[in-house]
Amino acid sequence: MSSQQPADGPVYADRVYRSSMAVVTGVLTLALIVWLCGDAVLYGDGRTRWIGLAVALCAVPLTVAFTIRPAVFANDDRMRVRNPFRVIELPWGSVDVVRAGYSAEVLAEGEKYQLWSVPVSLRERKKAQRQYGRGAKAVAGGTEPATGAVTQGPPRALADKVVDELQELAERGAAREGARGGVKVRWSYEVIAPAAAGAVLLIVLLALG
Structure with missing residues (x-):
């Protein structure tokens, strides 16, 4: 059997x-x-x-x-966003996208929720891009050997790395049985x-x- x-x-x-x-x-x-x-x-x-x-x-x-x-808690089934005055529980099946522009945010069921615990630093982004640009120029000029950081693309700011991880979890967990259900919002x-x-x-x- x-x-x-x-x-x-x-x-x-x-x-x-x-x-x-x-x-x-x-x-x-x-x-x-x-x-x-x-x-x-x-x-x-x-x-x-x-x-x-x-x-x-x-x-x-x-x-x-x-x-x-403020904190974001994420596992295989869902993400729980604890903001200053609200707690938002988002099963991965309800999440459309996690993204970072001028702020980190998640889109779900036609609504947008900010991730207060993942601050976006434009200065950090520009610094990472400048470092990558200098490395790429050095490799192109033949003064330095090609490195993994250059060949794999520009380094990411911390907030962008976190958003990438959350988006990966969302895509991987969307089809799970435990990831079904709607968004729940509770005032603190x-x-x-x-x-x-x-x-x-x-x-x-x-x-x-």
Whole structure:
């Protein structure tokens, strides 16, 4: 008696894409907020304490949202995009294309979603192109032997490499059983609610004088 093998292979652990520079910036900014607002809460007078608390309540979640939080998680079946205020889950079967122009983005079901954790650096692109151009000229002039970097084409900026990997995963996983389904979008109220509460409290305090 023969047993039928499943069409899909195992789903491996997620690949995680995030900006290390953004994380470092976020940690340093949080430290500054805690220092300044903590000083106001601990040593300020009554109204100053409340203002420090309101600023911290608003600034901390926003800082986390725009620096530490953004990430892209990708496996064989789907991609999960964690942006500042939304989480978008995209099965590969729903993805039309992953591309990088002035920003990295994914097109799916007629909608466009930006990848906040994959910042595009035009400066890095130009630097890579200049390096490739100098190498190509040196090879053409006979001053240097041909290298793999020249013969295989220009080097890619980091964001373009990430987008290439995601596009490859999308193409390879689109036909998988687990890659079916529609796009799911969830608002991140755990970020929005405290930031909004802090902003409202700060406005009230400033209005009251």
